[in-house]
Amino acid sequence: MVIDEERPGRVLAGLREFYQAEPASTAPEDQGAEAALALFHDVASTVPAYGSFLAEHGLDxxxxxxxxxxxxxxxxxxEAYQRRYALPELCRxxxxxxxDMVAVSSGSSGTPTVWPRSVLDERLVAxxxxxxxxGSFRADERRTLAVICFALxxxxxxxxxxxxxxxxxxKGYPIxxxxxxxxxxxxxxxxxxxGPHFDQVVLLGYPPFVKNVIDxxxxxxxxxxxxxxRLVLAGEVFSEQWRDLVGRRAGMTEPCHDSASLYGTADAGVLGNETPLSIRVRRFxxxxxxxxRELFGDSRLPTLVxxxxxxRYFETHEGTLLFTGDNxxxxxxxHIADEGGIVSYDRMLAFCRKYDFDPLAEPRDDEPGTAGGGDDEPVTAGPRGAPVLPFVYVFGRSLFTVSFFGANIYPENxxxxxxxxxxxxxxxxKFVLRVEEDEDRDRHLSVVVELAPGVPPDPALASLLxxxxxxxxxxxxxEFAHYVPDAYQTPAVELRRAGDPEFFPPGVKHRYTRPE
Incomplete structure (x- = not known):
């Protein structure tokens, strides 16, 4: 194999395009499907595994x-694509x-799943x-220290x-x-x-771990x-009460501008992000x-980005999300199997206005929906924080896993x-795996275990389990070993008698996880 003499030119051209571009604040929604269609044809002709995959499905x-x-x-x-073909065949x-690099995520068996990427893939996530x-932190105007609190x-x-x-x-930001x-x-x-040498310090990490740092x-x-x-968060759904509590402890005063959650995966990096506009809608x-409940079809409050x-072109399939993207x-x-859906920009604004709430308008003194009882006034999104982009909401893979300190925990484990x-x-x-939040908004791993018939609950057995x-x-x-702090690695085990009607009702298909 000889050196790829054309690669430096491609990389330089791609990075130049990113470094010279203005921050994106809009993208026509109808162009997403066209871009996805173009990527499909490119991948079909350049990626060996995908060409074979389509042939097996009889699709020309x-x-x-x-x-x-x-x-x-x-x-x-x-299971039927990435794990079936040799890793090089999945690449162009x-x-x-x-x-240039590989990223790794743990699968349900604990065997790492490897996702290659190049520096040009990073510019899309950047x-x-x-x-x-x-848009949120005004880092173009403020000297910023970005502190990476994710596991390295x-x-x-x-x-x-x-x-x-x-x-x-x-690109020139004073970061x-x-x-x-x-x-x-x-x-x-x-x-x-x-920190004293900068105007602001941004902590980037998983929500429960960042809270641990603050505390x-x-x-x-x-x-x-x-x-x-300021906070950049990823990996887990959190409540607006959690945002308020951590914000108060960290001395943050603008809940719509001081933090932002990312919707990301090892499969493709960051797929979407909170903006002041999406946060203001979510707080409402x-x-x-x-x-x-009307908008999301569920009583749970999802991540909204x-x-x-x-x-990153999103579609929905039976209540779960699909995406198309280059990597x-x-x-x-x-099919990433995350429960969720998509809402167009215009539909979201129209929906909010139906409830007499305009997320683009200056907040009124009597405006509802800060965070269900907090004292913070909602902050208007403003031109920077109101990109004309569609919304995607994500509940996570509640049927299959729970997320704890950013680590996916599988029932099989x-x-x-x-x-x-x-x-x-x-x-x-049988057991039920959950993540519970205590009065101090700390999260803990909980496992409710069904005892064998005739076995009584025993604290010593709970400790052993x-x-x-x-x-x-x-x-x-x-992921669990490297993401979850030692003090949080031992789950709280609750023992229930066989056939417990709340967790293990007889004759009902058992679910090993339960929505938070």
Whole structure:
């Protein structure tokens, strides 16, 4: 294999395009389907695995001419596509070496799933970070210290986030990046030593871990308000009450501008991000549960973000999300299995106005829907924070996993902990996996376990089960081992008698997870 002499030119051209572009604030929604159709034809002709996949499904790419035809393209799922073909065959030209890096996520078996990417893939994700740093944090006007609090290593969060923040710095933003990773002591040291030299400090990490950092700092006398704290969060759905609580502790005063959640995956990086507009809408819906139920079809409040349909085209399938996007492994109609849906920009504004709420207008003194009882006044989105982009809402994969400190925890991981000698004969193997929030808004892993018939509840057995589950989670799930702090790794185990009507009703198909 010889050096790719054309690659430097492609990379330079792509980066130049990103570095010279104005921050994106709009993208015509109808162009998303056209872009997805064009990507489909490119992938069909350049990616060996995808060409074989279509042939096996009897689909001639030439027959897909219109956006209506695109809906006939078979869905991609990880088990039948990414795990079936050799990794190089999933890349353009069958060349894994055309990608610069790999990101890793743990699967249900604990076996890492590898996702290659190139520096040109990073620019698409960096654009989402730019929308947050420019539109919410005004980082073009403020000296900003970006502190990466995600775990570092092959996992997608830390390295990808650091790379994207460095792209913003290279573009000219006065941003300096520090990478302490998920080490609380080192994060506090970095903030204390470097924070005074900047106008604001942005902590980027998983919501429960960032809260731990804030609380640990308060315990050590850190005056967070003096650092102009901002938060970039990812990996989990959190409540607006949680946003208010953490905001107060961190000295943040503008809930719609001081934090932003990302909707991201190891499969394709960041797919969408909160904006001041989406946060203001979500806070309104948090205070108006009937409106939220009408819009989302569920009593749960999902993550609500905006996205660029040209680079990440979303569709829905039976209440779950599909997306099409270019990456080191290009994905077309990829079924990520997240529960959720999409709402156009115009429809969202019309829906809010039907409830006498205009998210683009100046807030009234009597405006409802801050966060269901908080004292903070909602902040108008403003021109920067109101991109003309569609919305996607995400409940997460509640039927299959729970997310804890950004780690996907699978029922299969827990099952092994119940099958160890000395344990398996005392339980049925059924359990319910949950993440619960206490009065202080800290989150804890909970496992409700069904006892075998005739076995009484015993605190000693609960403790034994908790230790066994923790051991297997650490062994099988690398995300859990690297993302979840030691103090939170042992689950709270609750024992229920066989056939418990609340958790284990007889004759009903069992679900191993339950919506939060």
């Amino acid at each position: 790419p030439a027959s897909v001419r219109t956006t209506a035809d695109f809906e006939r393209v078979p869905l991609l799922v990880k 030209g069958g060349r894994l070496d055309a990608c 654009a989402r970070f730019e929308q947050v740093f420019h 290593g092959s996992w997608v969060g830390g390295m990808y986030t650091a790379a994207c923040c460095r792209h913003l710095a290279a 300096t990046v520090a990478t302490p990773g998920n080490d609380v002591d080192e994060i506090l040291r970095v903030v204390g030593e470097l 640990a700092g308060l315990g050590r006398g850190v005056d967070w308000a003096r650092y102009g704290i 819906l948090a205070g108006n549960p009937d409106a939220a 905006q996205y660029d349909p040209v680079t 080191g492994v290009p994905l077309v109609r990829y 827990v099952t092994v902990g119940l099958e160890r000698p000395g344990i398996s004969d005392q339980v049925t193997g 908790a230790g066994s589950i923790r051991t297997e989670l650490l062994r099988l799930n690398s």
